[in-house]
Amino acid sequence: MTATGEPILRLRDLRVTFQTPAGPARAVRGVDLDVRAGESVAVVGESGSGKSVSMLATLGLLHNAEVSGSVKWGDTELVGASTDTLRSVRGRRIAMVFQDPMTSLNPVLTIGKQMSLVMKAHQPNLGKKELRTKAVDLLNRLAIPQADRRIDAYPHELSGGMRQRVMIAMAISNDPEVLIADEPTTALDVTVQAQIMELLLKLRNEHNLALVLITHDLGVVAGSADRVAVMYAGRIVERAPVLGLFASPGHPYTSALLDCLPRLDRRHDVVSSIGGTPPNPADLPEGCPFAPRCPKAIDACRSDEPNLVRIGTSDVACSVVAAGAAVGEPV
């Protein structure tokens, strides 16, 4: 499924800096990303690559961080927006599902109460009965058995998968246009992971949702994303349609990530991994931040940080690849 039309969410040169005792940590360093209705975009990267932080910054949920650049939902600028503006967008236009359903729900409030609070935040006219009916409806739609009873349950009485379904039900309860899912399956059993992903995709199709999937799991990406943005050290190093990315990865980092995936057509006595560690955002190396771990790195990589360049259907930020390919326009 490919979506066309105006992007519904548009990130431009988004930058996030945290002040740490070790100096400013530049967690996100200029991210451009468009998301359209009905498409799913995966943001992939290792821990600390800035994928979650850029999404939290999108909703203005970061405290003690300097955020610059632009995030536009439609015509509304969200970076530096007032609390009221942000609040009217959060949950109503752009909703978010988080990684750990165990801690994402309040332990002392019932499921129904928490869902009601979310709906009431944006639909204050709903009465108690309507809220309850709607909540049961939502739980039913997310295939939660005995929804009319589960609604009075407390989070600890539900399994991890059920809790994540409840989280998703909360997230879609105000009919948002964008759903950001931050590692929605990481904390779940493998068997449940597939069900949750299926559910998210079904919702995307039914509601024409724009789905932003934050993950470090390329397996999840292959089955669910239309486009992929690979992040490294706070920047997008490759943007590509999902098929193109898997068939011919542009950036050496993407290739390295793909090599880490176990495959049926290869012998795997040892699971391969990328040597070295991601750089510290408070102490980034000069040049391309991936250069110290990159098998293709040349001297130029250690002095100049490359920008994204269009190569075929992909945008790649790599000097070596750009030099070897028929380079298109810089993007």
Next chain:
Amino acid sequence: MKRYLARRMAVMPFLLFGIASIVFLVSRMTPGDPLVTIVGERNLNNPEIVAAAKAQWGLDQSMPQQYASFMKNLVKGNLGTSFSTRQPVMHDLWERLPATLELTIYALLGGVTVGIVLGVLAARHRNKFIDHVSRFFALIGSSLPAFWAGLLLLYVFYARLGWLPGPGRIDPRGLAPNKVTGFYTVDSLLQGDFGLFKDSVMHLILPATVLGWGVVGIVSRLVRASLLDEFSMDYVRVARAMGLRERTVVNTHALRNALLPTITIVAFTFAFLLTGAVLTETVFSWPGVGSYAVNASRTLDYPAIIGVTLLGGTAFLLTNLISDIAYAFADPRIRLS
């Protein structure tokens, strides 16, 4: 739940028995002579009177004998007769408990309410002006000695400004209301005497403030700390990400969790105030258990001392039980068994 309660109740008599034994021992080991109170200083030189008094109060018996008869009476609910008031201790306590309870309840209600509000404000405006003001206010409350704060307040609001009445439960020229509950604020209303009601409320303001201020200190600091803990929880971030108002995030989501530890502290404070309002009651001539306790220990009034201590012990055990039950209601993850 029922079984849990039954088990807790069943243990209580044994705990009280232990408390009574320890207090019995400690009070007898205290240097001093209760006979001074019983017969008066002058008669101490008269061996006949002393011997008669000793026999009358059972002080001529050996310690084990005294202990045995004390325990026998205790089982029957008899705490003995006070040396100084010459009334059964049970009767004395029953007379004085309502005064203390009334003062304590108002102090606690006020202190907990103000404490929670201050704690929430301080947490929401962490390290801002209002947080510093609340910290200062709490610090004063928990560090000012009650006798000093009490005298100061009396001096300012009674002696200088004349806005509030002086010590005592009501105007000394007035009559106490007929005893129904023993709470003057309630009894005065029951007999429809609004003047008396107002008078008793005015008399409560200063001592309840002194007593409640310390509670404000404890509760506001605790609420602030546990709210800040909750603010870093995932579910708070989720609530914000879903577009909930900050007021809802704090009051409905975070506060519910943050108040759990407060339950224990409030229960503990209540029991503490019941017996610990000694200084406040003394400064304000409050005819409660605290001033009774002061008098009892000053005169080595053994039965009264033991009576007050057992009352305190019972209060601690009961409030502890109540706080555990309240906890189970407030936190669905806890099932008492």
